[in-house]
Amino acid sequence: MLRKIMKWTGRVLLLLLLLVIGYYTKAYISVENRRQKVYTIKPLHLDIPTDSANIALGKRLVTVKGCDDCHGKDLGGRTIFEKEGMGRLVARNLTKGEGGLRPGFGTEDWIRAIRHGVQPDGKPLIYMPAGDYNQLSETDLKAIIAYCSQVPPVNRKHPDSEIGPGATIATDLGALSLFEAESIDHTLPPPPAQEEKVTAEFGKYVALVCTHCHQPNMKGKPEEDGTPDISSTGKSAKWTDEQFFRTLRTGKRPDGTALKAPMPWQMTSAFSDTEMRALRMYLRSI
Ligand code: HEC
Ligand code: HEC
Numbered sequence: 001m002l003r004k005i006m007k008w009t010g011r012v013l014l015l016l017l018l019l020v021i022g023y024y025t026k027a028y029i030s031v032e033n034r035r036q037k038v039y040t041i042k043p044l045h046l047d048i049p050t051d052s053a054n055i056a057l058g059k060r061l062v063t064v065k066g067c068d069d070c071h072g073k074d075l076g077g078r079t080i081f082e083k084e085g086m087g088r089l090v091a092r093n094l095t096k097g098e099g100g101l102r103p104g105f106g107t108e109d110w111i112r113a114i115r116h117g118v119q120p121d122g123k124p125l126i127y128m129p130a131g132d133y134n135q136l137s138e139t140d141l142k143a144i145i146a147y148c149s150q151v152p153p154v155n156r157k158h159p160d161s162e163i164g165p166g167a168t169i170a171t172d173l174g175a176l177s178l179f180e181a182e183s184i185d186h187t188l189p190p191p192p193a194q195e196e197k198v199t200a201e202f203g204k205y206v207a208l209v210c211t212h213c214h215q216p217n218m219k220g221k222p223e224e225d226g227t228p229d230i231s232s233t234g235k236s237a238k239w240t241d242e243q244f245f246r247t248l249r250t251g252k253r254p255d256g257t258a259l260k261a262p263m264p265w266q267m268t269s270a271f272s273d274t275e276m277r278a279l280r281m282y283l284r285s286i
Contacts, residue, residue, distance in 0.1 A: 024165070027172035031163060034171075034179055038122035041186050043111040046138065048145050058147025061140055064275065065133065066209050066267045067094075067148075076100075076154030080127075087164030089127050094148055099157030110145045115190070117180035124181035126161045129212045131180045136208070139193040175224075180212075196274050203282025206275045213262070218286060231286045245276050 062068050062075070070091035072078045077093035077100075093100040101109075105120070112118045117130030136144070163171065163178065170176035177183070194205045207218065213227050214220045219234070220227035230236050236244060243254040248268035251259045259265050271279070 024169070027168050031168045031171050034124070034182065035126075035163070036123060039116065039118045039124065039181055039186065040122060041112055041116050041118055043108040044115070044138070044141075044190070046107060046111065046142055046145070048107055048142055048149065050146060050150075054143045054146045055150065057140075058143035058145070060270070061144050062147055063270045064209075064267060065136070065140075065144070066129075066264055067144070069264045069267050074154050075148060075151050076156040077158050079158065083164075083166075085164055086166040088159065088162045090158045090161045091128075093154060093156050093158060095151050095154045097153030098155035100153065100155075107145060110148070111141070114141065114144065116184060116186055124179040126163065126178050127180075129180055129209075131184050132209045132212050134184050134188060135191055135205075137193045137205075138190050141190065196272075198274055198277040198281060200278070200282040200285045202274075203278035203280070203285075206271070206279045207282055209267070218283060230283055232284050237284055241277070241280055244280055248276065 068075065070078075070080055071094050072091070075094040076097065077091055079088060079090050081087075081089040095101070102120075109120045112120065113125060113128065113130070114133050115130060115136070116134070117125050117128050119125055133141075167176060167178070171178050191205075194202055196202060210218065210230070214230050215227075218231040219229045222228055228234055228236070236247070239247070239254055247253050247259065248265055248271065250269070251263075251265040253259065
């Protein structure tokens with residue numbers, strides 16, 4: 001009797017194991033296909049300025065658009081996530097130093113990466129939030145490239161980003177979106193240059209960099225990943241302007257609690273008064 005039970009338990013376990021292996025193989029192949037997909041993109045044709053005003057504008061934008069939050073203050077890159085079984089995300093070294101951009105990385109390659117989330121060979125970059133940047137104006141895009149192209153070289157080699165088994169499954173199930181290139185309309189032109197004014201329209205432009213976490217409707221995904229609603233129906237809509245600005249500048253809410261990672265408040269702390277007021281106006285209008 002006992003023997004029979006053991007035999008059956010063994011068979012059930014074997015069957016389960018085969019099912020798990022079968023599912024994982026399917027997930028792995030599917031994610032690998034997405035990773036190897038080649039996007040045919042016609043990058044904008046832009047002449048990159050080299051004057052000091054544009055470089056200064058680019059330096060500011062690299063902070064307020066969050067680039068240096070991931071790629072490091074010196075743009076020498078850093079590992080932004082690493083966990084056994086999940087994988088590793090490396091925001092690459094964007095300088096011309098050792099371990100930096102490949103030789104000949106030109107304006108079109110910058111545009112492909114920033115606006116489309118795609119590498120020079122057409123394959124998607126992993127976790128680079130190009131969806132937030134696809135609608136940057138030409139003026140802003142040019143200034144960012146102008147600044148990045150002339151930063152001092154940083155010699156820092158990194159291992160490649162890696163999609164581990166956990167991340168493969170999460171990506172296959174749609175719980176993790178690693179390839180921004182998949183959700184971008186690659187034919188959209190950039191919007192006209194934005195006037196820095198306290199208007200909801202400019203606020204919407206400022207809020208582009210909030211969308212990959214708080215979602216395009218700014219309602220977040222409180223149940224799924226804890227990203228709060230910051231639209232007019234969210235808790236923060238009840239704060240005074242002063243409280244709202246102070247929270248985004250200091251990383252502390254009016255009730256004293258800290259804004260936890262991954263909320264990039266170092267990025268919002270660099271917002272100008274106009275950017276803050278316009279952002280607030282936009283968030284309250286939706
Ligand atoms: C949320 C983190 C994050 C932010 C914010 C971010 N990046 Fe990235 N970026 C990455 C990651 C991760 C990679 C590498 C992806 C890979 O390994 O496939 C990357 C890759 C790149 C590359 C490709 C480099 C190469 O060697 O091919 C460029 C260029 C780039 N980023 C520029 C920018 C710029 C400019 C900004 C701001 C406008 C920015 N990034 C903002 C995470 C980020
Ligand atoms: C990388 C993801 C990410 C990005 C980008 C991001 N946020 Fe957040 N934000 C979060 C998370 C996660 C929290 C919750 C933090 C916590 O639990 O303490 C948060 C919290 C907040 C809060 C506090 C809300 C509350 O109800 O307590 C505000 C306000 C906020 N974010 C505004 C913004 C704005 C404005 C932008 C864009 C300029 C932005 N965030 C960009 C992830 C992000």
